[in-house]
Amino acid sequence: xxxxxxxxxxxxxxxxxxxxxxxxxxxxxxxxxxxxxxxxxxxxxxxxxxxxxxxxxxxxxxxxxxxxxxxxxxx
Numbered sequence: 743x744x745x746x747x748x749x750x751x752x753x754x755x756x757x758x759x760x761x762x763x764x765x766x767x768x769x770x771x772x773x774x775x776x777x778x779x780x781x782x783x784x785x786x787x788x789x790x791x792x793x794x795x796x797x798x799x800x801x802x803x804x805x806x807x808x809x810x811x812x813x814x815x816x817x
Contacts, residue, residue, distance in 0.1 A: 771812060778805050 781802050784790065790798050 774805060774809060778809060
């Protein structure tokens, strides 16, 4: 005697409405300038530990150099 497996077709699925396309990151020079100011204020208030100052300073310098170079191009 053989066992038969009754296979049924999967029910039809309805398509979900199309999602809006993802938007790109919304970051501009004004945001970067604000970040520079935030790092300056946080540093002056002692928000960073001594061991963190080197890496914070490196990132700050890169950000500052970038913003200055953009300002020179716009001038």
